Amino acid sequence: MLVNADFSRRAIVAPHEYRWVASPQAGVERVMLDRLGGENARATSIVRYAPDSAFPHHPHPGGEEILVLSGTFSEENAHYPAGWYLRNPPGSSHRPFSHEGALVFVKLWQMTLGENGRVRIDTRDPASWQHRRGREVCPLFSNDAEQVRLQRLAPGETLFTGPVHSAELLVLTGDLVAGDPSYERGSWMRLPTGQYPEIAAGARGATLYIKTGHLADMAMEA
Template sequence: MPIDQRAPPPRRADTQGAAQRPGIDGRLVRTGVSDRTVVARWPRASVSFRNREPIHLSASCRHRRTSRPLPLGRRPQFAHSRQFKLNLHADLRQRAVVLPDDTGWVASPSVGIERRMLDRNGKEQGRATSVVRYAAGSAFPPHDHPGGEEILVLEGVFSDERGNYTAGTYIRNPVGSRHGPYSDLGCTLFVKLCQFDPEDSQRVVIDTEQAGWHPGLVPGLSVLPLHSFGTEHVALVRWAPGTQFKRHCHWGGEEILVLEGTFQDEHGSYPAGSWLRSPHQSEHTPFSDEGCLIFVKTGHLARESLSP
């Protein structure tokens, strides 16, 4: 979904000799690969990034960010995880849609941490997209991220040794980074593992409550840019009720997580918690009758899409 975020041009990788195409910001970018789309949903939960009040979340999880990490005071406990598919929506050439009630929670190797698998290709540290739920007081042991980690905090407060991250915080831990994550009060996260360009080494932490929004390409769209590198562009996009966008092609794919309201296109309606992935060069005509807030990634499936 090309969107005019009216921000400075994003940093780009060296793609000399590649063709040009419209990016998420509506400007021409050079590229030599194609696009895909993904959307994910978690059951009966949505997040208001406007006021940071999680919807359908107990009051104990609504709190402010502190300047220092909360004391850990625990050792991670491990459990035998239930069996789950190691290959789930693994073919990036196929469109994938997961609605809130389509998948159940699966126990992780750490007690108190569960996941809803959206796509997966490999074992515990393989490429994966999941919604992850931390019970209060749960933790993972310190571990490395050989392919990088991308996080959007949906509810509660997520923590590691570098700080505490409230609902609406966007985090990128680059390839080779290491941390010991935990949550004292509980949280829910959208997590993508092992999907970074190896040259994208920037750590990113954005408090979307404080970040600036920009007008989109059509009336009714507002865009909050989160990250750009090479062909990949990430943003939050708010649709006012009744907003329609023109039909367009996804170069390098598109992935969407619906955070509030209902997102729609000619293929169906996707309420809060829905996850969609559209492959390279797929097309659609999106709109929203009631309005919505979505997390959008474009162009990030290009390398995997075109690899043999």
Template sequence: MQVRADLSQRVVLRPQDMDWVDSPQPGVQRVLLDRIGGEVARATSLVRYAPGAFFPVHHHGGGEEILVLDGVFQEGDAAWAAGLYLRNPPGSSHQPRSDAGTRLFVKLGQMPQDDGVTVRVDTRAGVGWRPGEGGLVRPLHRTAHEQVDLLRLPAGRAVLADPTGGSEWLVLVGRLRLAGELLPCESWLRLPPGDAPALQAGPEGVTLYRKTGHLARPLGLEPAC
């Protein structure tokens, strides 16, 4: 399966552009933002679990990155509420579920094998945010391959995209202005290396997930969930 598989191309998707499709597992649906491969894939998705939905135990050869958007996501005895950022490194395995239902932003098969760090960050805890870029920045993960953070900007504040290694953005709160258009909450952008348009917080401010550097050398294939 190839979905927006040319990583050298800019992609801008608004919620109205997104189609939820059934996964092979009952009660789990996905929006395929980009994908290279079938059920073994390099994949970026929005994932929705109905109450009681689960995936069987499975292995992540290329790692998994998750941001919980709402509801509660569970792994074994651990329960992760909205705002939790998780990284399960290459070689990890788990049995994900949601008793009450949840929605997630998920990236699969995109970690180098030497990135062996397990990460659990509560981004809503109020700690770890620091001033930067005219607003507040919450670093989530840093390697030579990629940098991941949340960025909270006041109304009208400009933000620079990374022209070197490419960048990826998910609007979490508020709206983001691109080329005169206000992109609503949960819009997703993929900007390839060399593409650095002017981005600006909307009139109510904006909170963004941002990943940079990773499109310079895209990685791997991963069992998709």
């Protein structure tokens, strides 16, 4: 299966364009944002757990990255409410579930094989945030292959001050303006290398998930 598989082009999915499809597990649905392959695929998705839904224990040979958007996501004996960021490295395994229901942003098979550490960050803890070059940033992960963070933008503030070598964004609060369209909370963008001076926070400002660097070796797949 190929979904937004041409990495040389801009891809955008707004919440009104979400197409929910069932997963192999009852009570768990997903919106496929991009995907290369079948059930065990390189994939980026929004996943919705109904109350008291669960997956059986399973491995993640290519690793898994999770940002909890709402509700509470759980695995084993740990419970992560909205705002928690998780990285389970290649070769890890878990049994994910949610008692109250949850909405999570998930990326699969997108880690380097040498990554071996687990990451757990509460992005709603003020101590997780830093001031960098006049901006509020919550660092989540960084290595030679990718940089991941949350970032807050003031109303009207431009996201990128120069050319970027690919980027991926998820709007968490507020809205983002890209030319004429405005993209609200839940909007996802994947940008190829280029300049994007038209992308700025809307009148309410914005908080964004941002990943850069990870698409350097991606070729056009479709």
